[in-house]
Amino acid sequence: MDFEVSEFQTELADGIRRLCEGAFPLDVVRRGESTERVVDRDGWRRLGDAGVFHLCLAEESGGVGLGLAEAVLVLEELGKALVPGPLVASHLAAGLIDGADDGSVVVGLVERPVAGAVGARTFPVVVEHLADIDVLLVLSDAGIERLDPATLDATLLPRPMDPLTPVWSLPSLPAGEPVAGPEVAAWWRRDGAVLTAALQVGMAQWACDLAVEYAKGRVQFGRPIGGFQAVKHLCADMTVRAEVARCAVQAAAVTVDQPDVGDAEVAAAGAKLLADEAAITNGRSCIQVHGGMGFTWEVPAHLAYKRARVLATQFGTVDALAEALATSLAAD
Amino acid sequence: MDLRYSDAEQAFRNDLRAWLEETLPGLPARPSPDDWPGRRAYDTHWQRLLFDAGYAGVDWPVEGGGRGSSAVEELIFKEELERAHAPYVGVNFVGLLHAGPTVIAEGTAEQRARFLPPILRGDEVWCQGFSEPNAGSDLASMRTKAVRDGDDYVVSGQKIWTSHAEVADYCELLVRTGPEDSRHRGISWLILPMDTPGVDIRPLHTIAGSTEFAELFLDEVRVPVANRVGEENDGWRVTMVTLSFERGTAFVGDLLEAFELLNTTVALARRTGAWSDPGVRRQVGHLKAELDALWALTRRNVSQAARTGIPGVGGTYFKLAYSETRHKLGEFSLALLERAGLAAHDLEGIDGEGLLPAGVMVEDWLRGISLTIAAGTSQIQRNIVGERILGLPKEPQAAAPGAKG
Numbered sequence: 001m002d003f004e005v006s007e008f009q010t011e012l013a014d015g016i017r018r019l020c021e022g023a024f025p026l027d028v029v030r031r032g033e034s035t036e037r038v039v040d041r042d043g044w045r046r047l048g049d050a051g052v053f054h055l056c057l058a059e060e061s062g063g064v065g066l067g068l069a070e071a072v073l074v075l076e077e078l079g080k081a082l083v084p085g086p087l088v089a090s091h092l093a094a095g096l097i098d099g100a101d102d103g104s105v106v107v108g109l110v111e112r113p114v115a116g117a118v119g120a121r122t123f124p125v126v127v128e129h130l131a132d133i134d135v136l137l138v139l140s141d142a143g144i145e146r147l148d149p150a151t152l153d154a155t156l157l158p159r160p161m162d163p164l165t166p167v168w169s170l171p172s173l174p175a176g177e178p179v180a181g182p183e184v185a186a187w188w189r190r191d192g193a194v195l196t197a198a199l200q201v202g203m204a205q206w207a208c209d210l211a212v213e214y215a216k217g218r219v220q221f222g223r224p225i226g227g228f229q230a231v232k233h234l235c236a237d238m239t240v241r242a243e244v245a246r247c248a249v250q251a252a253a254v255t256v257d258q259p260d261v262g263d264a265e266v267a268a269a270g271a272k273l274l275a276d277e278a279a280i281t282n283g284r285s286c287i288q289v290h291g292g293m294g295f296t297w298e299v300p301a302h303l304a305y306k307r308a309r310v311l312a313t314q315f316g317t318v319d320a321l322a323e324a325l326a327t328s329l330a331a332d
Numbered sequence: 333m334d335l336r337y338s339d340a341e342q343a344f345r346n347d348l349r350a351w352l353e354e355t356l357p358g359l360p361a362r363p364s365p366d367d368w369p370g371r372r373a374y375d376t377h378w379q380r381l382l383f384d385a386g387y388a389g390v391d392w393p394v395e396g397g398g399r400g401s402s403a404v405e406e407l408i409f410k411e412e413l414e415r416a417h418a419p420y421v422g423v424n425f426v427g428l429l430h431a432g433p434t435v436i437a438e439g440t441a442e443q444r445a446r447f448l449p450p451i452l453r454g455d456e457v458w459c460q461g462f463s464e465p466n467a468g469s470d471l472a473s474m475r476t477k478a479v480r481d482g483d484d485y486v487v488s489g490q491k492i493w494t495s496h497a498e499v500a501d502y503c504e505l506l507v508r509t510g511p512e513d514s515r516h517r518g519i520s521w522l523i524l525p526m527d528t529p530g531v532d533i534r535p536l537h538t539i540a541g542s543t544e545f546a547e548l549f550l551d552e553v554r555v556p557v558a559n560r561v562g563e564e565n566d567g568w569r570v571t572m573v574t575l576s577f578e579r580g581t582a583f584v585g586d587l588l589e590a591f592e593l594l595n596t597t598v599a600l601a602r603r604t605g606a607w608s609d610p611g612v613r614r615q616v617g618h619l620k621a622e623l624d625a626l627w628a629l630t631r632r633n634v635s636q637a638a639r640t641g642i643p644g645v646g647g648t649y650f651k652l653a654y655s656e657t658r659h660k661l662g663e664f665s666l667a668l669l670e671r672a673g674l675a676a677h678d679l680e681g682i683d684g685e686g687l688l689p690a691g692v693m694v695e696d697w698l699r700g701i702s703l704t705i706a707a708g709t710s711q712i713q714r715n716i717v718g719e720r721i722l723g724l725p726k727e728p729q730a731a732a733p734g735a736k737g
Contacts, residue, residue, distance in 0.1 A: 001337050001404050003628070003635040009333065069333050212722045227725035229711070232718035239717055240649045244625045251628035254335045261335040270621035322617025323610065329598045329620060330607065 003251070005073070013073040019050050020081035026300060029082060033163035036156060039085040039106055039132035048103020052078070052087070053094045061095050067257035068191060072198035072249050079202020082303055084164040086129050088195045088314070089137065092188050096179060097135050097146070108133035108149065109192075112140040112173055124169040128310070130154055131166065138176050143185050145176030162306035191256060193268045193315040197249045197275035200311055203304040204245060204278040207286035208238035210301060214290055225289075234289055238282045245271070245278035266328045273321040279308035335631065337408070344401070345408045351385055352416040359419070366543055372457060372499040375422035379454030388452040389432070396436045396448045403637040407584060407630070414588035421585075423496045427451035427458035429582050431504040434521070438562045438570045447502070447523065459500035461491040461524065461548055462571070469712045471506075472515040472568065476550060478507035478522065484554040485509070485522065490547065493706075497533045497546035500526050505555070510565050521567035523559040530554075540698035541676075583654060587626055590654075590661060593696055594619055596689050597665050603685060606668055615664050622657040626650065645721055652713050655703035662697030669693060 005013075023043040032038035047053065055071050057063020071091065078087055089109035090100050099105030110127045113120045127136065136147040154168035161167075180188075212235050215226030225231045252267035283305025287294035294301045312318065337345065359378070363370030382388045391406035392398020399405075412418075421428055432451045435443055450456035467474035476489025487507055494503065503524040510518015524531070530553035536545040562570040598616055601607040633646035666673050669690055676694035678687040704710040718724040 001341060001407075001631065001635070002334050002638070003631040004639060005333060212724065215724060224725050226718070226722075227727070229715065229727070232722075232724050233711070233714040235722055235724060236652075236714035236717035239722060240652050243646075243649050244622075244629055244653050247628040247632050248621070248625035250333055251335065251624075251631070254333050258334070258336055266620075267624065269617075270624045273618070273621045274625050319610075319614060322614040322621070325617035325620040326598075326613035329595065329616060330602060 003254070005250075009070060009073055012070055013077055016050065016052070016074050016077040017080070019046060020077060020083060023047075024081045024083050026082065029084060029164065030300070030303075032084060034160065036131045036166050038164050038166060039129065041106075043083075044085065044090075044106060045103040047078075047083075047087075048101065053091050053103055054101035056091070057095045057101060062101060063094065068194060068253040069250065069257050071195060072201075072253040075195050075198035076202040076205070076246070076249075079199035080206045082164070082203065082206065082300075082307065085132060087199065088192055091195060092192055093135070093137060096144070096184075097137070099134075105134045106132055107135045107137060109137045109139055110173070112138050112145075114140075124171050125173050126157075127152075127154060127168050127170070128165050130168040131156075136176075137179070138173055139185055139188060141182060141185060143178055143182050144180040144188065146179045147174065147176040162303070162310045164303065165307065165310045189315060190265055190268045193272040193321075194249060194252045194256060196311050196315050197245070197252070197268075197272040200272075200275035200279035200308060201242060201246045201249050203308055204238070204242040204275070204282040207279070207282040207301070207304045208235065208242055210304075211235055211238060211282075211286040211289040214293075218291075231289060234285050238285050241278040241282060245274040248274045263328070266325060269316065269321045269324045269328075272316055273318055273325070276308070276312040276318050276321075279304065280312060283308045337404075341404055341408060344405050345412060348387065348409065348412045349416070351387070352412060352418055355381060355385070356416060356418060362419075368496075368499045368543070372423050372496075375419060375424055376454035376457065378419045378422075379424050379428075379452075383453045388454075389428070389448075392432065392448075392452070393436060396432070396444060397452050403634045407634045410584040411588060414585045414592075423457045423499055424451070424454065426460050426495065426500075426504065427456065427502075430460060431458045431502070431523075434504065434570060434573055435561060437573050438521070442558075443523070443561060456501040457496060457499055458502045458504060459494050459497045459526070459546075461494050461503045461505040463493045464490055465492050469709055471571075472519070474506060474508060474519070475512070476505075476507050478509050478520065478555070480509075480557070481554075483557050485520075485557060485560075487522070487524070487550050487553045487555055489550050491550070492536070492545075492547050494533075494546045494548045495544045497526070497548055498535065502526060503548070506567055506571060509567075514565070516568040518565050519567035519571070520564050521561045521570040522555050523561065524550075524553065524555050525559075528553050528555065539701065540695065542699075583650065584630060586658075587623065587630060587654060590658060591623055591627075593661060593665070593692070594623060596692070597661070597668055600668055600689060600693075603681075603683070604668070612668070615660075619657065619661055619664065622653070622660075626654050626657065629653070645717075648713050648716055651703075651707065652710055652717070655700075655710060658700040658703050662693075662700040665693040666697050 023046050051064045052074055054063040055066050056068060059065040086108045090107045093107040094101035097105060097107050100107045108129050130149050133149050136149045138145040138147060152170055154170040157167050157169055215231050215235055216224055218225050248271040252271035255262045255267040256264045286301045287305060290299055290301050293299045363374050386399060389398030390401050390409045391403050394400035428451060432448060435447050464474045464476060478485035478487045503526055505522045505524040507520055507522055508518055509520040530551040532549040534547045535543050536547055537543060538545060601612055606612045629646060629650050636644045636646060672679060672688050672690050673694055676691055678689060678691040681688050719726050
């Protein structure tokens with residue numbers, strides 16, 4: 001048993017970080033704010049060339065043949081860079097949808113609302129990134145269906161909550177072409193939760209780093225505010241939260257790769273729950289540490305908080321995940 | 333990242349499991365919590381059994397009399413003992429987890445030969461004399477004074493939170509050997525034989541009703557200079573070594589116990605009907621996620637320790653997060669018990685399903701309150717994370733006495 005990140009894994013993550021610094025500097029990413037399209041197709045293909053989407057695809061299918069353990073390290077870096085777009089959906093779709101693996105095709109994903117669920121009679125279907133995606137996949141317990149986004153009669157919503165996640169609404173989803181069955185849907189849910197959690201950990205870390213940097217430089221009462229315990233302890237808690245969630249996410253990924261070490265479904269649910277909470281809480285703490293500046297659009301603190309809220313609605317809400325975990329303890 | 337155990341690790345686990353199955357049924361009945369001589373006898377007997385079977389000091393070096401195994405095997409050891417409901421380290425805590433590792437790291441060859449084997453055999457029990465009434469979080473302000481007199485130090489002062497003092501043979505004692513205001517630079521780490529004249533022990537009663545702590549009054553107690561571990565005035569560095577062990581993997585058994593307590597709460601909630609409340613189930617789900625993550629963090633920390641030999645910063649992260657989770661678990665247990673939790677006593681349910689686990693739940697809630705305080709309060713831990721890990725500016729230091737303000 002050695003749960004340390006290996007040298008190879010560290011190098012892989014470092015490579016993705018450098019790629020993001022070159023292809024997705026924040027000031028460039030932010031040019032897409034509040035527009036219909038936020039995916040830079042060249043950047044997306046560079047992610048594809050770097051293996052981001054086909055990392056876990058078997059070598060005989062043209063992939064790299066690595067595990068989810070490597071994928072979460074890569075996704076954490078993409079989270080830290082706040083890279084916009086349907087990263088997890090496109091990763092999952094590699095091998096199922098032609099062109100997803102090399103980034104030439106951008107794939108989106110949405111859950112088909114379940115009849116009888118809370119809100120199902122009330123809420124329209126809300127879909128992210130419709131103008132950027134070439135294929136929309138619809139996930140349900142029965143399997144995965146494929147829709148052509150151009151054929152959907154969807155309305156672009158003004159003022160998206162996350163300025164880098166444009167959203168559309170439509171009253172209901174038409175039936176699509178079935179492309180996978182219930183087994184694939186089940187592992188997509190599990191792996192999707194772990195990969196989304198990895199993005200959340202990246203953003204939790206990013207929010208922490210931004211807050212610490214500000215706390216070191218901002219002077220009030222004649223001292224950097226990071227010297228005051230009230231601020232220092234907020235920052236310390238952010239670090240601990242990110243680290244605990246990171247361990248949960250990496251353990252869940254390893255459990256998916258090595259199924260004999262534990263229950264992968266339970267590990268995935270716990271990891272997503274903690275990563276959602278870490279990203280949301282750190283996002284808010286980051287704004288708080290910035291004081292009034294944190295409430296301005298210009299300071300990017302709000303971006304991680306808002307994106308964390310978007311990702312928290314995908315692959316299981318905190319409440320649903322907590323319910324699933326509780327059920328796992330009462331199974332007999 | 334690999335969570336699979338190697339064949340050798342698996343073999344170690346299987347052998348240990350078989351030994352526990354064979355040995356545990358033969359143990360005597362557990363003594364009552366306040367019977368300290370009885371507890372010493374019970375805990376040291378258990379330690380002797382471990383020693384004879386080759387399981388004493390699993391991760392201690394062979395030179396120190398230990399098994400010389402990796403931190404991973406130490407983790408397996410703690411995991412299997414908890415799983416089998418074996419006795420906890422008990423009165424051997426300070427010897428096995430503090431003083432022993434410190435003597436291994438910093439002691440002379442003579443000190444290692446003299447003090448380590450009796451700890452492993454369960455022959456000698458240690459206690460800790462670090463904190464003082466006026467030196468808690470600010471440990472470096474401690475004042476218990478040691479004055480050199482020939483081959484002895486003459487020690488006078490007062491210590492507090494000295495666990496197991498009543499039944500201890502030795503105390504790991506921090507004393508001031510430098511000037512009064514020398515803070516970190518004037519502290520030494522001594523081995524105090526508890527039967528030395530001038531040592532007075534007064535038990536402390538905790539809010540949990542337990543009596544493991546004591547106050548220690550020292551009046552011109554003579555301690556041989558040969559009992560100093562590390563250089564004179566270098567005791568602060570030696571202490572940091574000790575504390576890194578305490579904040580490292582010392583909570584593994586405790587964490588596994590928390591998993592079991594969570595299962596107990598689930599069983600109780602299902603029995604009482606509280607389980608039909610989604611709010612109750614969600615609290616359980618959160619606790620499960622947190623405990624699983626802390627188990628992952630533990631394995632990360634152990635993997636680091638196995639590579640470097642020293643528990644890293646992960647121990648501080650663990651303590652901060654775990655103590656909060658444990659508080660939540662305690663509060664949740666108490667809420668589930670409702671009025672059956674008004675006594676720390678297993679009372680009979682009226683459903684014919686037997687005893688309600690109020691004893692363990694109330695005890696555990698109370699004991700959990702100490703976790704954000706003991707071994708460095710959470711506030712001090714957050715300062716450490718903020719300053720040493722994140723590089724934030726330090727707290728303003730109090731001016732030394734006599735300094736112009």
